[in-house]
Amino acid sequence: DAGVIQSPRHEVTEMGQEVTLRCKPISGHDYLFWYRQTMMRGLELLIYFNNNVPIDDSGMPEDRFSAKMPNASFSTLKIQPSEPRDSAVYFCASSPREPLWAGELFFGEGSRLTVL
Amino acid sequence: GDSVTQMEGPVTLSEEAFLTINCTYTATGYPSLFWYVQYPGEGLQLLLKATKADDKGSNKGFEATYRKETTSFHLEKGSVQVSDSAVYFCALSDSGGGADGLTFGKGTHLIIQP
Numbered sequence: 001d002a003g004v005i006q007s008p009r010h011e012v013t014e015m016g017q018e019v020t021l022r023c024k025p026i027s028g029h030d031y032l033f034w035y036r037q038t039m040m041r042g043l044e045l046l047i048y049f050n051n052n053v054p055i056d057d058s059g060m061p062e063d064r065f066s067a068k069m070p071n072a073s074f075s076t077l078k079i080q081p082s083e084p085r086d087s088a089v090y091f092c093a094s095s096p097r098e099p100l101w102a103g104e105l106f107f108g109e110g111s112r113l114t115v116l
Numbered sequence: 117g118d119s120v121t122q123m124e125g126p127v128t129l130s131e132e133a134f135l136t137i138n139c140t141y142t143a144t145g146y147p148s149l150f151w152y153v154q155y156p157g158e159g160l161q162l163l164l165k166a167t168k169a170d171d172k173g174s175n176k177g178f179e180a181t182y183r184k185e186t187t188s189f190h191l192e193k194g195s196v197q198v199s200d201s202a203v204y205f206c207a208l209s210d211s212g213g214g215a216d217g218l219t220f221g222k223g224t225h226l227i228i229q230p
Contacts (some may be wrong), residue, residue: 004159023222041222042218042221042222042223043160043205043222043223045218045219048214091159091160093159095159104162104165105160105162105218106161107159107160107161108159109157109158110159
């Protein structure tokens with residue numbers, strides 16, 4: 001069975017460039033989450049969607065970050081313009097049901113972003 | 117707000133040693149508690165969970181008991197293996213209503229030496 005698929009696995013870019021990270025959740029999952037992982041701050045929830053609708057984006061650091069989910073099988077996280085402090089591993093995760101009760105999120109392998 | 121505190125790593129042990137990774141939490145409601153594991157180069161995966169006080173979660177020889185009185189959920193394993201080397205995350209999901217993902221601790225890097 002295919003898990004959560006993220007691309008690219010690694011991205012190196014220069015400050016000021018636009019970065020787009022992509023995620024394909026597990027088919028049938030209603031919830032999709034974007035997390036950012038850094039050594040200093042650990043795992044931070046950026047935004048999550050329920051049935052393609054953004055529910056909570058309070059974790060998005062600033063206006064340079066945006067996320068979309070145009071359909072049930074695809075989501076993007078965009079950073080424009082990128083800055084060195086955005087360097088991190090970005091994880092996408094999906095869940096098949098009310099995660100409040102189940103608590104099991106299925107994570108992709110992450111996209112490691114380096115902004116020079 | 118909700119928060120999870122877990123012991124800093126790395127934790128280095130010899131094979132077959134006893135493992136404890138401490139985790140304490142702060143939450144406004146009655147959270148469910150989880151341990152996730154992240155192997156090198158991979159995403160996180162659920163290791164075990166407990167949804168109410170005094171519940172014990174267990175999987176792959178790991179155990180953790182939900183202690184409401186001490187707001188703790190320590191991870192234990194009686195005899196670790198080299199293959200257990202990974203980063204372990206304690207997490208909670210608050211029952212305040214709404215699906216808002218999980219609040220994670222910063223992770224504890226575990227290194228098991230042969």
